[in-house]
Amino acid sequence: MAINDSELVQRAQNGDATALGLLLERHEAGMRAVALSLLGHGPDAEDAVQDAMVTAIRRVGEIRDRDAAGAWLRAVVRNNCRMRFRATRPTPVADPEPFLPPAATPGPEELIEQTAMRDWVWHAIGELSETDRLVLMLRHFSGVTSYDQIAALCALPVGTVRSRLNHARQKMVMSLRATADLAHPDSSARAASRQREAADAVATAMRGDFHQVVGELWRPDASFLIRSSGLHGGTDRVVHTMEGDLQAGVSQRLVSVVAGDDVLIWETEVISPSSDPGHCPPSAVWLHSLEGGRVRSMTLFHPEISAN
Numbered sequence: 001m002a003i004n005d006s007e008l009v010q011r012a013q014n015g016d017a018t019a020l021g022l023l024l025e026r027h028e029a030g031m032r033a034v035a036l037s038l039l040g041h042g043p044d045a046e047d048a049v050q051d052a053m054v055t056a057i058r059r060v061g062e063i064r065d066r067d068a069a070g071a072w073l074r075a076v077v078r079n080n081c082r083m084r085f086r087a088t089r090p091t092p093v094a095d096p097e098p099f100l101p102p103a104a105t106p107g108p109e110e111l112i113e114q115t116a117m118r119d120w121v122w123h124a125i126g127e128l129s130e131t132d133r134l135v136l137m138l139r140h141f142s143g144v145t146s147y148d149q150i151a152a153l154c155a156l157p158v159g160t161v162r163s164r165l166n167h168a169r170q171k172m173v174m175s176l177r178a179t180a181d182l183a184h185p186d187s188s189a190r191a192a193s194r195q196r197e198a199a200d201a202v203a204t205a206m207r208g209d210f211h212q213v214v215g216e217l218w219r220p221d222a223s224f225l226i227r228s229s230g231l232h233g234g235t236d237r238v239v240h241t242m243e244g245d246l247q248a249g250v251s252q253r254l255v256s257v258v259a260g261d262d263v264l265i266w267e268t269e270v271i272s273p274s275s276d277p278g279h280c281p282p283s284a285v286w287l288h289s290l291e292g293g294r295v296r297s298m299t300l301f302h303p304e305i306s307a308n
Contacts (some may be wrong), residue, residue: 003019003022004067004068005023005066005067005068005069005070006067006068006069008020008021008022008023008069009023009060009063009066009069010066012060013060013061014295015040017120017176020056020057020060021176023056023069024053024056024075025071026070027069027070027071027073027074028053028068028085029072031045031049031052031073031076031077032045032049032073034074034077034078034081035048035077035080035292037048037079038078038081038082040079043166044081045081046170047080047166047169048077048080048081048172049077050166050169050170050173051080051167051169052073052077052171053173053176054074054140054169055076055080056073056076057121057176057266058140059203063209065298067096076213077297085087091304093102094177105202113222117189118191119188120176121176122260123175124172124175124176125137125172125260126260126261127171127175128168128171128172128216129171130172130262130263131164132165132167132168133260133263134154134263135150135154135161135165135168135261136168136169136296137258137260137263138150138153138154138173138265139165139272141258141265142256142258142265142267142285142301143283143285143299144285144303145163145254145268147162149303150165152227152301153227153285153287153299153301162307173272173295179290180238186251189228190259191257191259194257194259194264195259197217198254198257198264198266199254201213201217202224202252202253202254202266202268205242205246205252206246206251208246208253210238210239210242210246211239213239214235214239217292217294217295218235218295219291219292219294219295219296220235221234222234222235222294222297222298223294223296223297223298224237224238224297224298224299224300225298225299226241226289226299226300227280227298227300227301228302236247238298244288245280247306248273248276249272249273249276250270250272250273250279250280251266251269251270251271252269252270252271253268253269253271253285254266254267254268255267255268255269255283261290262291263288263289263290264287264290264295265285265286265287265288266282266285266286266288267283267284267285267286268283268285268286269282270282270283270284270302271282278302280302281302281303283302283303284300284301284302285300285301285303286298286299286300286301286304287299287300287301
């Protein structure tokens with residue numbers, strides 16, 4: 001006897017990845033029909049469907065009427081299509097954000113934890129190429145969500161960001177569907193370790209010992225770049241730059257950490273001295289590329305400065 005939608009949704013909300021995979025498979029044809037009716041045949045329609053599947057993975061816990069899961073999925077596709085219409089208008093519009101949950105709702109990491117699907121999702125992310133993984137992690141797991149900001153941080157054309165993101169979503173959904181009923185490595189230990197490491201590193205840096213952080217976590221030949229100013233150099237230069245900020249009275253507070261196998265993202269609040277409140281932008285993103293678990297390169301990015 002076939003399991004009905006209500007049961008599949010309940011199981012998915014309790015962390016059953018196989019149930020969510022079956023739910024998506026059951027309604028994929030209807031989702032695609034909506035996209036084709038609104039966007040016609042072409043890559044945009046397929047992208048809208050893939051986007052909706054990623055949304056379902058992140059937001060399955062928001063489904064209230066479990067018997068109406070198909071309608072909910074089709075509505076997500078319809079919303080994605082409308083966002084694509086907006087994005088193709090000749091006049092500037094806000095970057096579409098169909099994946100961001102409403103204010104005061106859990107962020108993507110919390111949603112994945114709540115539905116007990118973290119390992120499944122991070123395994124799929126780990127299957128992506130480094131370039132695809134980076135844009136997807138930024139877009140869906142960090143505060144750098146707009147295409148313009150991602151393009152500025154990664155020094156890429158906006159069109160390249162869009163194409164990489166679409167490719168990453170497609171590959172991720174394919175991997176999720178293929179591995180829904182498999183066991184996956186526990187990713188929580190890595191996440192917890194990187195969170196502790198980041199908290200300790202920022203605390204150490206704020207005490208004036210950033211050279212210790214660099215010595216412990218960075219490769220000797222590592223490089224850094226401040227995207228907004230173009231300032232770049234090696235480990236000595238980054239230590240000197242941090243020490244200069246501290247001498248100016250600037251401090252930072254860790255806000256969030258996103259950890260992949262070879263990509264590590266720290267987001268911090270930047271606190272300028274009361275005597276010079278405009279000394280630094282209010283936030284920063286530390287994008288680390290890792291090799292052998294140590295920092296190979298780091299790009300510092302201030303979203304408010306670089307995003308247009």
